[in-house]
Amino acid sequence: MLRRTFLQTASGLPVIASLAAAPPPQRSIPLGFDTYSLRAFRWKAPQLLEYASSQKLDTIQISSLGDYDSLEPPYLAKIRDKAHGLGIHIDAGIGCICPLSTGWNPKSGDPVQYILKGVGVAKAVGANSMRCFMGASADRRGKYGIAALMENTIKTFRSAAPQARDMGVKIALENHSGDMQAREVRTIIEESGKDIIASCLDTGNPMWVVEDPLVTLEVLGPYVVTTHVRDSVVFEHPRGAAAQWVALGDGIIDFHKFFDRFAQLCPNAKVQLEIITGRPPTVLPYFEDEFWKVFPDARSSEFARFVKLARDGHSYGGFMVIEDGDKNAPEEYHAALKAQQKRDLERSLDYAKNGLGIGIRWREG
Numbered sequence: 510m511l512r513r514t515f516l517q518t519a520s521g522l523p524v525i526a527s528l529a530a531a532p533p534p535q536r537s538i539p540l541g542f543d544t545y546s547l548r549a550f551r552w553k554a555p556q557l558l559e560y561a562s563s564q565k566l567d568t569i570q571i572s573s574l575g576d577y578d579s580l581e582p583p584y585l586a587k588i589r590d591k592a593h594g595l596g597i598h599i600d601a602g603i604g605c606i607c608p609l610s611t612g613w614n615p616k617s618g619d620p621v622q623y624i625l626k627g628v629g630v631a632k633a634v635g636a637n638s639m640r641c642f643m644g645a646s647a648d649r650r651g652k653y654g655i656a657a658l659m660e661n662t663i664k665t666f667r668s669a670a671p672q673a674r675d676m677g678v679k680i681a682l683e684n685h686s687g688d689m690q691a692r693e694v695r696t697i698i699e700e701s702g703k704d705i706i707a708s709c710l711d712t713g714n715p716m717w718v719v720e721d722p723l724v725t726l727e728v729l730g731p732y733v734v735t736t737h738v739r740d741s742v743v744f745e746h747p748r749g750a751a752a753q754w755v756a757l758g759d760g761i762i763d764f765h766k767f768f769d770r771f772a773q774l775c776p777n778a779k780v781q782l783e784i785i786t787g788r789p790p791t792v793l794p795y796f797e798d799e800f801w802k803v804f805p806d807a808r809s810s811e812f813a814r815f816v817k818l819a820r821d822g823h824s825y826g827g828f829m830v831i832e833d834g835d836k837n838a839p840e841e842y843h844a845a846l847k848a849q850q851k852r853d854l855e856r857s858l859d860y861a862k863n864g865l866g867i868g869i870r871w872r873e874g
Contacts, residue, residue, distance in 0.1 A: 533866035536768055539598065540861055540868030541568030543737055543783035544576050546854045549847040553578050554588050562595040564858055565871040570735060570781040572602030572640055574630060585633035592635060596870065600735045600779060601631030601678075602640035602709075607662050609653045610644035610688075624669040624680065631678045638679045638734045640709040643697070646687025646717050649803035655689065659697055666701035674705050681709035681734050684725060687717030690807065691728035698732050710775075711737040712762065713785065716752035718804070719793055721814040722762055723770065730774025737783035739857070740764070742790075743815075743822040749795035750819035754785050757857035761822045764865055780867055786853045787832030787846060790824070 542564075544557050552560070554577050561569045569592075571577070578584060592599050605612040606620050617623040624641065631639040643662045649655050666680065673680055684694045698706045708729040712722040714737075722741075726733075740760030743752045757764070771778070794800050801807070830845045861867045 533864055535872075536772060536866045537869060538768070538772065538867050539567035539779040540858070540871070541566045541570060541597070541600075541779060541781045542854060542858070543570040543572050543602075543781045545572055546782060546784045547850055549843065549850050552576075555591060558588070558591055558595055558597060561597050564855070565868075565873075566597065566858070567869050568598040568600060568779045568781065570600040570602055570640065570737075570779075570783075571634070572600075572783075574603055574627065577630070580626075580630060582633060585630060589633065589635040598779070599631075599634050599636045600638050600640065600681075600781060601627065601634060601636035603627035604641065605644065606641045606665060607643045607658050609648075609658050609661050611647045611651055612642070612645045612686075620665045621668045624665065625672050628669070628673050628676055628678045628680065632676045637677065638681045638707065638709075640681045640683055640735060642683040642685035642688070642709075644688040645685065648688055655693070655803065659689070659693060663697055663700050666697070666706050670702045670705045679705055679707040679734050681707045683709040683737065684711050684714050684718075684729070686714050690718045690720050690804070691715070691725040692806070692808075695728055695732065698729075703732060706732075707734040708732040709735050709737060710778075711783070712767070713737065713739040713741055713754050713783070716741050716743060716754075717791065717793070719750075719795055719807070719812055719815045721811070721818055723767055724811045724814055726767060726770055726774065730770070733775040733778045735779050736781050738780055738861075739782065739784050742825045743819045744824050745819050745822075746792055748792055748797060749800070750793045750815075751790040751824075752793060753790040753825055754788060755825050755827075756784055756786055756853040756860075757782060758860035758864055759825065759827060761818065768865055768867065780861065782854065782857050782861060784850070784854045784857045787830055787849060789831055789833070 554571055606624055608620055627639050644658050648658055710729050710733045715722045715725045740755050740757045740762050741752055742755055742760045743750055830849050832846055862871050
């Protein structure tokens with residue numbers, strides 16, 4: 510099943526005809542993509558902006574400082590002016606900001622200065638938010654534990670907040686790759702200064718902390734300024750459940766319901782698709798006691814909603830080139846990955862526009 514609007518039962522056909530005839534609601538939400546979606550191309554900011562313009566998008570999240578050819582002010586001013594000329598708003602970004610995390614890059618230097626460097630770049634390219642993240646799933650079982658990382662991140666944010674306020678750029682903390690459930694992210698935002706620390710809401714990462722993305726939205730919605738939107742499949746497994754990221758519309762998440770609620774809770778946020786395909790399913794062994802040792806504060810009522818997703822879900826039935834393969838594979842393999850990333854992003858953008866009614870500029874013709 511490659512699109513949830515496709516049903517195989519004969520009894521469903523009249524319903525499909527009716528749905529096909531009805532246009533999607535028009536949601537005046539800016540639509541763009543996170544540059545990681547096209548990671549295999551290694552394009553820099555000018556090429557990424559041109560591509561966004563070719564897709565008639567409203568915005569783009571340039572989520573890494575490595576996406577720029579230079580961080581010098583004249584170059585960044587040219588990027589700002591190019592984006593303005595194309596009618597595209599930039600959301601900025603950096604990487605891990607917690608030295609206690611397994612994802613920390615020592616080359617980033619002092620975490621406060623790293624954040625402020627990212628905020629400065631964001632200001633220079635005309636962005637009003639800068640995405641960053643705390644850690645990864647390994648940190649929950651790591652040397653320090655998630656509570657220590659959260660405490661360190663709050664301390665770091667409090668130190669960076671005054672200068673970020675002066676520059677008018679919000680620091681958007683992503684719920685990243687299994688590091689935190691939504692309530693943990695909310696704790697950091699509220700204790701760090703919710704006027705300047707915000708949420709970059711990711712809809713794929715809740716899978717790794719057994720959280721329904723609609724729960725994530727409900728908890729973080731008032732703080733969301735930007736997003737990473739992608740779809741997932743979730744299905745039952747003998748050890749609990751398994752999940753896999755797929756292109757938008759290929760999964761089981763009810764994005765019509767999601768964006769109805771999004772419009773209410775996040776009226777000023779942008780939709781940035783971060784499409785990550787090419788990864789195999791991951792098992793979530795929640796039938797095993799060991800799994801729950803690192804989730805001592807998980808809420809049973811919220812977990813029950815994830816269990817329902819898995820019970821009602823299914824595996825992915827389409828084809829997929831697996832990205833995490835042999836790095837020494839022939840060029841044909843890497844060419845296939847590039848083709849897949851571009852195809853899956855463009856299919857996802859099409860579904861966002863024509864299936865969900867998201868975006869503004871594309872309606873103008």
